[in-house]
Amino acid sequence: MIADCLGxxxxxxxxxxxxxxxxxxxxxxxxxxxxxxxxxxQDPTPLRYDQTGLRGRLARVLVEEPTDEIxxxxxxxxGIETVVILDxxxxxxxxxxxxxxxxxxxxxxVVFDQLxxxxxxxxx
Numbered sequence: 282m283i284a285d286c287l288g289x290x291x292x293x294x295x296x297x298x299x300x301x302x303x304x305x306x307x308x309x310x311x312x313x314x315x316x317x318x319x320x321x322x323q324d325p326t327p328l329r330y331d332q333t334g335l336r337g338r339l340a341r342v343l344v345e346e347p348t349d350e351i352x353x354x355x356x357x358x359x360g361i362e363t364v365v366i367l368d369x370x371x372x373x374x375x376x377x378x379x380x381x382x383x384x385x386x387x388x389x390x391v392v393f394d395q396l397x398x399x400x401x402x403x404x405x
Contacts, residue, residue, distance in 0.1 A: 328393045332371070333369055338366050338399075340364050340396040341363055341396065342363065343396060345360075346359075347389070348392060350390070355390060358387075363399060364389075365382055376390040377391055379396070
């Protein structure tokens with residue numbers, strides 16, 4: 282009878298269990314082949330709100346469709362992976378003016394945390 286009650290009213294997974302599973306999944310994301318090898322390329326770090334010295338730097342786009350501060354799609358080519366930053370740092374609206382490499386006439390606003398600096402590429 283007690284076992285029956287425990288089975289029916291025993292501990293149930295709560296939000297903490299889901300949080301642990303999500304955290305564990307993020308930790309294991311950096312491994313391939315069942316956790317045997319560390320991935321060579323780490324996830325890029327998004328820009329910070331207080332970051333400066335960005336003017337002229339190349340940035341990797343971290344999202345499929347970059348947006349501005351009100352979540353409207355940025356005026357950039359579909360599938361763009363790299364942009365040139367025009368501002369020294371994010372403005373009060375949390376955006377940066379950027380343009381595609383090789384096309385300085387196509388300026389768009391993109392939220393700062395959708396971009397990461399390209400450390401391995403030369404500055405534009």
